[in-house]
């Protein structure tokens with residue numbers, strides 16, 4: 001069966017993107033075939049589509065680190081044909097053909113059922129950036145953060161993660177200060193729920209050092 005996909009190919013160290021016709025048998029040998037309805041555009045997709053070998057080692061390749069769609073067929077036991085599902089992260093779009101094709105074939109462990117209160121298109125409008133913002137908030141709330149504790153500051157607030165973080169904090173009743181490099185977006189940010197907007201360039205971020213170096217912890 002034919003399908004169409006964005007294919008990034010390498011030609012003498014130059015990377016070219018084109019829509020090509022492929023065959024289902026070109027997809028990796030995983031247990032579940034999904035008809036893709038929507039995908040979102042992430043920075044990592046741009047890296048993959050422009051030949052960043054830290055993201056994608058082998059070309060030709062189809063980028064797209066997330067996808068929402070319908071199970072076409074599966075040899076696994078978690079889903080059945082017709083289920084509406086979401087896939088985000090793992091190796092998809094990196095070294096496994098990703099969501100910028102009409103079909104993906106992935107292990108069932110990478111798939112989650114779409115929640116009933118979200119459409120397939122809404123799930124990809126929030127996208128991996130929205131999921132990231134949601135996971136960050138969940139972690140902060142699990143650490144006991146409450147609106148009474150004071151203002152929360154959201155940096156990078158006009159970005160994909162920042163915008164959703166701002167809206168989620170607002171919905172949960174927090175007073176939000178938005179830190180941005182784009183003061184011309186003040187009205188937009190206030191409409192989304194920012195109580196105050198601060199110019200990133202007025203802060204000495206080296207002095208404040210809001211983020212520590214990243215450390216990786218192993219837990220057995």
Ligand SMILES: NC(=O)c1ccc[n+]([C@@H]2O[C@H](COP(=O)([O-])OP(=O)(O)OC[C@H]3O[C@@H](n4cnc5c(N)ncnc54)[C@H](OP(=O)(O)O)[C@@H]3O)[C@@H](O)[C@H]2O)c1
Pocket residue numbers: 042043128129130132155156157158159160161162179180181182200
């Ligand atoms: N998107 C995802 O799925 C995802 C997943 C995991 C982790 N992340 C990480 O989350 C962060 C944000 O990702 P994103 O997708 O929201 O990126 P994005 O859409 O490109 O937004 C990044 C924002 O950062 C701000 N910014 C730009 N230059 C800056 C600088 N020199 N100093 C401080 N802020 C600066 C800008 O907002 P202002 O002009 O408003 O300040 C910009 O809109 C990144 O570190 C990314 O690696 C993203």
